[in-house]
Amino acid sequence: MKRAILMMLLVFGLVLAYQVLPTQNSLPEAGNRENGSINLNETLGPIVPAENASPLITLNKRVYSPNDTMELTIVNSGKTNLTTGYAFKLYRLENGTWKEVPLNLMFIEIAVIIEPGKSWEQRINLKDLNLEPGHYRIEKTVVVTDPANEVSMGIKAWAEFEVRG
Incomplete structure (x- = not known):
């Protein structure tokens, strides 16, 4: 059997x-x-048309002190909803290579939906990250779902900034 x-x-x-x-x-x-x-x-076949996948991350400043609060904004200039969350990765430029900065943080898992033409803001207290002076990149995953064929694609959206002082 x-x-x-x-x-x-x-x-x-x-x-x-x-x-x-x-x-x-x-x-x-x-x-x-x-x-x-x-x-x-x-x-x-096309997974997600390029015109539907256009998340943009902006920061309120280009240069921060280690004790500043960063205001990160994701702008949805596309034609479909974007989904993201509070989690992020941080990288530091060292000798021409981006090295991930270990974060001693826990993130709440909440899906944030950003409609076309709208934006979402996240405040990040840099004091909690204990950053040394240097050139950094903050990266978030943004999911784009094409409503026509219900296919989703994760996009890494990022912005660079300096820490001085």
């Missing part, structure tokens, strides 16, 4: 793999490739 079930699962897996995995004939013609890569819009 166990062998029969195992054999049925194996056959089912092979049939499923045959149906799901692309074949060479399903890929675009070699003439449609640029630089040896495959255009995913040709194989999968």
Whole structure:
């Protein structure tokens, strides 16, 4: 009995793999490739149109002291809702490379929906981050959902700033 079930699962897996995995004939013609890569819009269709995916992060200042409060604003200039939250990542530029700054913070998990033409502001107390002087980048994940095909895509939106003093 166990062998029969195992054999049925194996056959089912092979049939499923045959149906799901692309074949060479399903890929675009070699003439449609640029630089040896495959255009995913040709194989999968557009995931989220570019005009729908336009989050913008702005900061109230370019230079902060370690004790300032940063005002981060996400502006939705696109045609569809954006979703984000309070979590963020922080990077410091060191020798030409962005290094993630460990944050000893906990973030509440609340989905913030930003409608087209609207914005959302988050206040961040830099004193809680214990930042040394330097060049930083704050990064947030913003999810764009295309209502036509109900496909979502996460976008990393960021802004750079300096800490002095």
